[in-house]
Amino acid sequence: MYCLKDLKHLIYFENLLQAAQNELVTKAVEEGMYALGYNCYYVPEVLLNLPGCFSSRLRAPRCTSTDLASYYMTTRTCPYARSILERAIEGGYNYLDALLGAESCATMERMEEHFFLINPVKNPRFFVTQIDPPMKGDKTNLDYYKAQLKLKVVDELKNRFGVDVSDAAMRKAIEDHNEISRIITEIGDMRKLPNPPVTGYEFHVIQLVSLTCPKDLILPYLRETLEEIKSREPEPKFPFRARVMVAGSEIDDPDFTKLLEGCGAYVVADRYCFGSIPGREEIIVKPDEDILQAIADHYIQTNQCPRAMGPENVVARKQFLYKIAQEYGAEGVIVENMKFCEYWGYERAQAAQWMRDGFSLPGTLPVCQIEKDYTNAATGQLRTRFQAFVESLEIKRIQSER
Numbered sequence: 001m002y003c004l005k006d007l008k009h010l011i012y013f014e015n016l017l018q019a020a021q022n023e024l025v026t027k028a029v030e031e032g033m034y035a036l037g038y039n040c041y042y043v044p045e046v047l048l049n050l051p052g053c054f055s056s057r058l059r060a061p062r063c064t065s066t067d068l069a070s071y072y073m074t075t076r077t078c079p080y081a082r083s084i085l086e087r088a089i090e091g092g093y094n095y096l097d098a099l100l101g102a103e104s105c106a107t108m109e110r111m112e113e114h115f116f117l118i119n120p121v122k123n124p125r126f127f128v129t130q131i132d133p134p135m136k137g138d139k140t141n142l143d144y145y146k147a148q149l150k151l152k153v154v155d156e157l158k159n160r161f162g163v164d165v166s167d168a169a170m171r172k173a174i175e176d177h178n179e180i181s182r183i184i185t186e187i188g189d190m191r192k193l194p195n196p197p198v199t200g201y202e203f204h205v206i207q208l209v210s211l212t213c214p215k216d217l218i219l220p221y222l223r224e225t226l227e228e229i230k231s232r233e234p235e236p237k238f239p240f241r242a243r244v245m246v247a248g249s250e251i252d253d254p255d256f257t258k259l260l261e262g263c264g265a266y267v268v269a270d271r272y273c274f275g276s277i278p279g280r281e282e283i284i285v286k287p288d289e290d291i292l293q294a295i296a297d298h299y300i301q302t303n304q305c306p307r308a309m310g311p312e313n314v315v316a317r318k319q320f321l322y323k324i325a326q327e328y329g330a331e332g333v334i335v336e337n338m339k340f341c342e343y344w345g346y347e348r349a350q351a352a353q354w355m356r357d358g359f360s361l362p363g364t365l366p367v368c369q370i371e372k373d374y375t376n377a378a379t380g381q382l383r384t385r386f387q388a389f390v391e392s393l394e395i396k397r398i399q400s401e402r
Contacts, residue, residue, distance in 0.1 A: 200267025
């Protein structure tokens with residue numbers, strides 16, 4: 001186990017993650033800012049942080065039952081989507097002024113539609129809008145995506161709330177996004193070091209608060225945390241038995257990473273929906289470039305979602321996964337899919353075979369496949385799988401060193 005000195009704001013960050021409407025969200029709402037909920041990378045976070053607005057990536061922490069949501073969506077659908085709807089019915093998102101959703105899968109689309117149909121958010125200003133993201137990144141699809149962002153996001157915010165959507169406002173939102181991205185990336189890159197000054201669990205918590213809290217309010221804490229980690233003394237000896245990369249779907253509970261690291265696996269890279277790879281890349285806009293087009297290009301080109309079909313996308317995602325694993329020094333990959341998630345169900349099985357056999361890749365990597373619920377209820381089973389995987393990686397490394 002790590003014996004590093006506790007980060008000054010870690011407990012505060014953990015407390016912020018206990019509820020969607022945390023202390024900073026409440027403060028921003030009380031100051032008159034518009035709270036804009038979203039649930040997918042296809043909805044550009046940067047467009048939800050225009051003047052007078054803040055983004056809130058939707059989570060349902062400590063959701064133990066989805067009985068009410070299952071009445072509307074059945075029990076054979078994505079537990080993340082059902083948990084979000086359940087929390088909405090419970091009143092957990094009454095602070096929201098809008099849900100900006102993406103029709104990224106059928107279940108997510110139905111969940112977003114129920115926000116409109118059964119009106120669980122008791123806020124008279126609340127509205128729902130959905131974009132239809134493309135599955136390919138050619139010019140035709142990029143133009144369509146840009147048009148969707150203009151019609152369903154930018155115009156809605158301007159017409160309903162009078163939000164400033166000028167080029168200057170968008171450039172400022174991009175500057176703020178890029179600063180947070182630089183901070184998160186710098187902290188995340190420290191995981192590449194032989195003896196890192198930050199744990200995977202700590203990084204997971206930091207990344208999550210950057211997604212779920214108002215940017216202007218969380219930014220000072222992130223700046224201070226970066227400086228603290230840069231001056232932090234690492235352990236004299238690396239205390240973990242193996243280095244792993246985690247890839248998968250909606251992993252928004254840092255206790256998942258804590259469980260994994262408790263089994264001896266240091267999480268060096270996070271390629272999942274709430275992770276930083278992708279998610280915390282800077283958006284580059286040239287002086288004379290169409291800003292909305294640059295945003296559209298960025299979010300399509302950096303996206304690694306398995307819903308993007310076609311042989312070229314499939315091959316590119318596996319090569320990206322292998323590249324990141326190599327770059328961060330992962331000895332193995334844990335590929336997760338949430339129960340009933342078709343996209344990640346296909347991706348998990350395919351990625352495991354490609355990594356193990358080296359298909360269209362320059363090498364091979366051991367893979368542990370897991371299927372889990374939204375909550376970490378089956379911790380005993382997960383712990384057993386993780387311990388066995390860590391032991392196999394440790395044995396492989398010892399044998400290679402002989």
